Amino acid sequence: MSNPTANFFDALDRRGHEPLLEEAVGSIRFDLEHDHEVDHWLVVIRRGDVHVSREESEADCVFTGSRAVFDRIVTGRSHVYAAWVRNELRAEGDVRLGRFLQRVMPGPPGAHHPREFARREIRPA
Template structure:
């Protein structure tokens, strides 16, 4: 399956993350359950920085799912919003922090932001041609 959610969270560094809104601060707890036990991950978001630790402390937003759901998100096979709509993932608390959660895990392999794709097409020779496939 590739990267697990635990590996993805452990790899997060406390560097600045410009994709997180500047005014968004708070705490998230990710509860990954499996076989009668729960693994807790605690994320603190401050000034576009995310710090990760292991704790079951109260948080502004709590996201609960089976470990395989988190692993599928970490592998880019499942989007957080889709998992929530299918009730594979439950969310309780300050939904503004869901933005941070969604941006922690990558999208599908090879996926690009639409602006990035448009810039690439514009930079190519003959960029006026029809590039639909």
């Protein structure tokens, strides 16, 4: 069975360096509950250099919620802030780090990047 959350974190770790996160320094841990267990994902960001592990160590920011909610977020069917407002995702610590991570979350299915959309629209016929 596919695990969108694991796929997201694996892909994020493979990036190594993410230009959208060059202003960020810190660590974010995600404690995601499912089937009476908790998966831990630790994202360490150092000026765009990203490393993801399954450690349950201390972090500057900790997000807690269900893996089902996070699956919806990483597939673009929900938004981090919307889940937070609905109390489906809770945060402790330096929540500003979540703002940085939001930059690499996928948009809704079928969405287009605004610049790519604009390029297609202004092409001469």
